[in-house]
Amino acid sequence: MSFEYLIDPEKGPQWQGVLPGKPVPYVLERGEGEHAMLFGDLFTVLLSGDETQNQFGIIVSDSPAGDVIPTHSHNETHETFFVLDGKVRLFFEDAEGARQSRLLTPGDFGYVPAGFAHAYQIVEDARMMGTLSGGFERFFQHMGQPTDHPTKDQPPFIPDFPRMQAAAQQHNMQFMRDFEWPEQA
Amino acid sequence: MSFEYLIDPEKGPQWQGVLPGKPVPYVLERGEGEHAMLFGDLFTVLLSGDETQNQFGIIVSDSPAGDVIPTHSHNETHETFFVLDGKVRLFFEDAEGARQSRLLTPGDFGYVPAGFAHAYQIVEDARMMGTLSGGFERFFQHMGQPTDHPTKDQPPFIPDFPRMQAAAQQHNMQFMRDFEWPEQA
Numbered sequence A, B: 001m002s003f004e005y006l007i008d009p010e011k012g013p014q015w016q017g018v019l020p021g022k023p024v025p026y027v028l029e030r031g032e033g034e035h036a037m038l039f040g041d042l043f044t045v046l047l048s049g050d051e052t053q054n055q056f057g058i059i060v061s062d063s064p065a066g067d068v069i070p071t072h073s074h075n076e077t078h079e080t081f082f083v084l085d086g087k088v089r090l091f092f093e094d095a096e097g098a099r100q101s102r103l104l105t106p107g108d109f110g111y112v113p114a115g116f117a118h119a120y121q122i123v124e125d126a127r128m129m130g131t132l133s134g135g136f137e138r139f140f141q142h143m144g145q146p147t148d149h150p151t152k153d154q155p156p157f158i159p160d161f162p163r164m165q166a167a168a169q170q171h172n173m174q175f176m177r178d179f180e181w182p183e184q185a
Helices: A135-142 A162-169 B136-141 B162-171
Strands: A026-028 A034-038 A041-047 A056-063 A072-074 A079-093 A099-104 A111-112 A117-131 A171-177 B026-028 B036-037 B039-047 B056-063 B072-074 B079-093 B099-104 B108-114 B119-134 B174-175
Touching: A034 A072, A034 A135, A034 B119, A041 A135, A041 B108, A056 A135, A072 A117, A072 B039, A111 B039, A135 A162, A162 A171, B036 B136, B039 B136, B056 B136, B072 B119, B099 B108, B136 B162, B162 B174
Parallel strands: none
Antiparallel strands: A026 B108, A034 A041, A041 A056, A056 A117, A072 A171, A079 A099, A079 A111, A079 A117, A111 B026, B036 B039, B039 B056, B056 B119, B072 B174, B079 B099, B079 B108, B079 B119
C-alpha cells in the first residue's frame, strides 16, 4: 500500500508553489493543484484570489455519493456548481425564500450568491467545478486536511468541531442546524 | 431545414431573462444560457457580472477545430480556460515575457490575467468553460450575433471590422497584429 498522500511535515505539501500566488499566466494539467481532503471528498484549488486580485477562485471537487451536507450560507461569497461527472442534488432558498431542490447532471449549472441558505447531496459519485468569490477557495484546506494524493481514494479527514468552527468563522459563513428541505422534486 | 436559431427581431432572443440579472439563486440545464455565434463558435453565458456584483462571469464555448485566433490582451480582464472536451492549444506570454504554448486536453486548466498577450487554437473540436472578470462575458454577443439555437451547428457569424473594433473598445482589449508565436512544443 502506498502512502504518498501523506505529507512530510518537514516539507509541507508538495503542491506548494504550483499556483504562482500573483497575477501571472500558468497552466495546470488535470489532477494538479492544491489538494485537500474534507470528509471523503477531495477538493483541488486551481486558482486562488492571489492570482485574481481577489476577484474569484476556482476549485474542483471529487466526491463519493453520500448524505446531504450541512445547510449553510455565506455572508460575502458567491458560489457556483458546475457538474462535470455524476449527479448532484442542489438545495437552495430562492429569491422568494422558498426551499427548492434540483438534480444536476453533467453540464448543468447552479448559482447561489451570498446570503442564501443552501446545501447539496452527491447522489452519484461526482466531479464538480466551482467558481467562488476570491479567498473562499481555501476554506476546504482550512477545514480539511492538505494532501499530496490527487484522488479521493485515500482515508477521509473528519475535522473536529473547533476546527470546523474556526474555518467557518475565518471564511464568514454560518451552518444552519435543523434546516429542513422539502421532499425531493 | 430548420431556422429556429434565427431570432424574431420583434421579440429578441428567447433566452432573454434566463439569467436573473441580480444576485439570486438559479439553475441552468446543459444547453441553457445566453447564446451567441462568433465566427463558427457558439458562446453561452451561464452567469454574468449582474449576478455577482461584477466579480466574475462564466461562459461555455463550443468550437470547431480551426486556426489560431487573433492574439490579444485585456487591460482589466482575468480569464481562465478549462477544457471540457477536445484539444486546445493555449499561447501566452509568461511572467518573463517569453512566448509559451501548451496543449490542453480535458481537465486541463489555463489562466491568463489582465495585461498578458494570448491566443488559442482549437486543435480538435472543443468545449471549454471560462471564468472571466465580471462584464467581459458579454463580449462574445457584442462582437458576435445572439442566437436561439444552442449548438455550433448553424451558420457562422463573421463580424465586420467596425463591429470588431467597437466590441474590443467597449471591453477594453487590444488585438495585436503581427504577433508571432514560436513553433509548437
